[in-house]
Amino acid sequence: MTSQLYDIKQMSVEHCAQVYAIEQASQAHPWSEALIKSCLHPRYFNLVCLGNNQVAGFLIADMVVDELSLLNICVAPHARRQGIAQQLHQYMINFAKQNQVHKVWLEVRSDNTEAFNLYQKLGYQPISIRKNYYAAGVDALNMQLMLK
Numbered sequence: 001m002t003s004q005l006y007d008i009k010q011m012s013v014e015h016c017a018q019v020y021a022i023e024q025a026s027q028a029h030p031w032s033e034a035l036i037k038s039c040l041h042p043r044y045f046n047l048v049c050l051g052n053n054q055v056a057g058f059l060i061a062d063m064v065v066d067e068l069s070l071l072n073i074c075v076a077p078h079a080r081r082q083g084i085a086q087q088l089h090q091y092m093i094n095f096a097k098q099n100q101v102h103k104v105w106l107e108v109r110s111d112n113t114e115a116f117n118l119y120q121k122l123g124y125q126p127i128s129i130r131k132n133y134y135a136a137g138v139d140a141l142n143m144q145l146m147l148k
């Protein structure tokens, strides 16, 4: 990991255009910039990873009582495989543990190998599958991580 080169902080409005650019470069069906901005609402837990003051990755989660739902985690193509997603996730887990969160869950496309491998490495277990949930008959996999 190259943690010294990056700074992780809470997402704010000045980051949203760069977050949207990473989202567009990374997802087949990217979130709109308006949707990203709506996640600045305090009910969400948001992080950006900055390198040279540029956004290299972000994470967006939704907190409901004692559960966190990991809605989006994305790293700019040029910054991948340097441990940024793992670092963003660790910040989220630290927050979760400080806030009595017991469970994190997420949904991932069954054909997203990078994300599936990431979540497995982070300790998530598959708990259910939604057949043909996405276009072209791609299944959605629900995964969860129990926290002590």
Ligand SMILES: CC(C)(COP(=O)(O)OP(=O)(O)OC[C@H]1O[C@@H](n2cnc3c(N)ncnc32)[C@H](O)[C@@H]1OP(=O)(O)O)[C@@H](O)C(=O)NCCC(=O)NCCS
Residues within 6 Å of the ligand: 026, 027, 071, 072, 073, 074, 075, 076, 079, 080, 081, 082, 083, 084, 085, 086, 087, 108, 112, 113, 114, 115, 117, 118, 119, 121
């Ligand atoms: C998935 C994603 C967030 C990973 O970000 P990253 O910063 O490159 O991930 P890390 O460097 O922290 O890698 C952690 C682990 O993820 C897995 N992984 C990441 N990229 C991978 C790839 N291209 N192929 C296989 N496994 C991969 C590996 O297990 C890796 O551990 P390793 O490097 O020891 O093998 C990034 O590829 C991405 O933004 N993808 C597009 C958006 C997306 O699909 N987001 C998730 C669903 S919303």
